[in-house]
Amino acid sequence: MSDTPSTPRPWYTRIGPSLITACVVIGPGSIMTSSTVGANKGYSMLWIVVVSVAFMLVYMTLGAKLGAVSTASPGDLIRGKAGRWLAILLGGSVFFISAAFQSGNNIGVAAAFEAFVDSGPLVAILVVAFNALAITFLFAFKNLYRVLERLMMMFVALMLISFGINLISLRPDLSALFRGFIPSPGTFDMALLGLIGTTFVITAAFYQVYLVQQKGWDAQQVRAGIVDARVGSVIMALITIMLMSTAAAGLYTGAAITLQDPVAVAEALEQTFGSQGKVIFCLGLFSAAYSSFLINSMIGGFILSDGLGLGSKPTDLAPRLLTTFALMTGMIVALATMMLDFDRTPTIIAAQAVTVVGAPLVAAVLLWLASSKDVMGSHAASLPVKLFAGFGLLLLIAMAGNTAVNKLPQTISEYLGRLESPSPEPSVTPAVEPAPTNESASAGE
Numbered sequence: 001m002s003d004t005p006s007t008p009r010p011w012y013t014r015i016g017p018s019l020i021t022a023c024v025v026i027g028p029g030s031i032m033t034s035s036t037v038g039a040n041k042g043y044s045m046l047w048i049v050v051v052s053v054a055f056m057l058v059y060m061t062l063g064a065k066l067g068a069v070s071t072a073s074p075g076d077l078i079r080g081k082a083g084r085w086l087a088i089l090l091g092g093s094v095f096f097i098s099a100a101f102q103s104g105n106n107i108g109v110a111a112a113f114e115a116f117v118d119s120g121p122l123v124a125i126l127v128v129a130f131n132a133l134a135i136t137f138l139f140a141f142k143n144l145y146r147v148l149e150r151l152m153m154m155f156v157a158l159m160l161i162s163f164g165i166n167l168i169s170l171r172p173d174l175s176a177l178f179r180g181f182i183p184s185p186g187t188f189d190m191a192l193l194g195l196i197g198t199t200f201v202i203t204a205a206f207y208q209v210y211l212v213q214q215k216g217w218d219a220q221q222v223r224a225g226i227v228d229a230r231v232g233s234v235i236m237a238l239i240t241i242m243l244m245s246t247a248a249a250g251l252y253t254g255a256a257i258t259l260q261d262p263v264a265v266a267e268a269l270e271q272t273f274g275s276q277g278k279v280i281f282c283l284g285l286f287s288a289a290y291s292s293f294l295i296n297s298m299i300g301g302f303i304l305s306d307g308l309g310l311g312s313k314p315t316d317l318a319p320r321l322l323t324t325f326a327l328m329t330g331m332i333v334a335l336a337t338m339m340l341d342f343d344r345t346p347t348i349i350a351a352q353a354v355t356v357v358g359a360p361l362v363a364a365v366l367l368w369l370a371s372s373k374d375v376m377g378s379h380a381a382s383l384p385v386k387l388f389a390g391f392g393l394l395l396l397i398a399m400a401g402n403t404a405v406n407k408l409p410q411t412i413s414e415y416l417g418r419l420e421s422p423s424p425e426p427s428v429t430p431a432v433e434p435a436p437t438n439e440s441a442s443a444g445e
Contacts, residue, residue: 016149017067017211017225018060018232020295021204023152025056026159026239027292028108029101030198031285034240035265037195038247039257043173043180045195049240050181052199055392057233059205059363062370062381062389064225067212069379070369074209075306077369084309090365091307093358094203095322098300100351102330103337105296106131108289110338112282124335131331134294135324144314145214148294155291156235162284163242172249180248193399199240202363202396207299209366210312222379297326345415352408356400363393 037045070077078087106127113123141147212225247265251257259265265281301323305311310318336342367389371381381389 015228015231016153017064017208017215018228019156019235020148020152020211021060021208022232022235022239023155023288023291024204024207024295024299025199025201025236025292026288027296028104028111028285028289030240031243031265031288032259033195033198034243035247036257036259038244039251039259042248042252043176043245044184046177046180046241046244047183048195049199049237049244052196053233053237053240055395056200056205056236057229058385058389058392059202059366060208060229060233061226062366062385063205063208064212064229065222065379066366066370066376067209068217068222068225069219069376073213073306073312074206074303074365074369075309075312077375078307078365079309081372086365087307087309089307090358090361091304093354093361094206095300095304095326096354097203097351097358098296099326099329100347100354102293102297102326103333103347105289105293106330106334107337109286109293110334112286112289116282120339124339127331127334130290130293131327134297134327137294138320138323142315145211149215152291152295155287158287159239159284160235162280162287163239163246166281167242167246167249170246170249172245177245193402196395197399199236200392200395202359202366203299203303206362206366207303210302210306214314219379297323297330300326343415343418345411349408349411349415352403352411356404356408360393360396360400363396367393
């Protein structure tokens with residue numbers, strides 16, 4: 001699996017880890033948030049995508065270099081430098097976040113099916129089948145990384161093609177689109193932190209360490225890891241920009257718009273580019289949901305296993321078992337939500353609470369390890385990189401503070417309000433309605 005320096009291969013044949021990372025970043029949550037921002041703000045917030053991708057690029061690069069230079073897993077490094085408690089805390093936080101938000105990825109897969117299948121039980125069967133397929137995938141292949149890389153390349157290609165076709169068919173205002181890359185801080189509000197959160201996914205950047213080690217790169221392939229991180233970041237930015245621009249071109253009127261679910265984006269745009277466009281968009285949605293669906297669980301399973309000292313390689317049993325547990329948790333919650341009207345708000349509340357601590361912790365640990373001379377040697381992060389990454393860490397702390405002070409109390413208040421009024425009058429929520437929105441986002445959600 002290792003790309004040896006003597007192998008005369010073009011750079012584009014050696015990328016891979018960052019494509020897998022891109023697949024977990026572009027999930028149902030990012031589609032919803034990007035589309036909602038585009039529908040409500042037009043093209044004016046495109047510059048935020050560039051800023052958030054820049055932070056993601058820095059941390060992905062730190063992860064790629066750490067994975068290539070270190071022969072030990074992150075869990076082993078943390079235990080050796082700080083103790084077992086920190087490795088367990090980090091692994092447990094990442095796992096809980098991934099497992100709690102996995103239900104959102106299941107619902108995203110179900111939403112893609114529901115656009116074309118009227119039977120609820122059949123959709124539930126399809127969700128179970130795709131979870132079974134994912135679990136089979138974990139245990140069936142000896143070289144799990146190689147198959148995973150090729151599968152995610154296919155999903156990335158489908159997303160680029162699907163979302164690209166829809167955007168081109170809408171003929172966006174190129175002048176307004178390019179002006180959107182000019183920063184306009186005066187239009188920024190706290191709700192747009194969700195847009196940053198769907199691209200600057202620190203747990204995915206941390207998982208880059210594991211992917212590079214599974215790829216087989218070593219210190220001689222550090223340059224390949226840096227190029228790979230850049231390519232993956234460009235792909236993330238491109239897909240997010242296409243999604244936001246599609247909503248801006250097809251839905252933006254200046255009035256506030258709420259999109260109920262990812263399929264609502266396609267349904268709202270259907271009057272513009274027809275049913276064929278809806279099919280193409282849902283193909284991209286399915287690619288985003290199912291790829292994020294699988295990788296999000298692996299992030300939780302592998303990082304927790306490593307934190308517990310139970311192994312971090314695809315050939316180890318514990319990471320695959322814990323990944324399976326994350327998959328099953330998400331599936332059960334999603335099926336209960338779809339079939340039994342189960343309110344999954346408590347899982348969202350718990351995940352948001354853990355994210356307040358977990359996201360800054362993961363970033364701080366990655367920056368600390370990648371800056372340690374005893375681990376990285378001459379490849380340790382330079383002062384400019386540490387300063388820029390430090391700003392990224394401050395941004396994550398600000399996002400965590402916003403979650404703790406605003407989102408979490410709001411979610412709890414709304415949930416308690418529903419408990420006090422358990423039998424509201426039935427209503428049908430339209431695909432697009434004139435109301436403000438405040439999307440929350442996490443890895444794969």
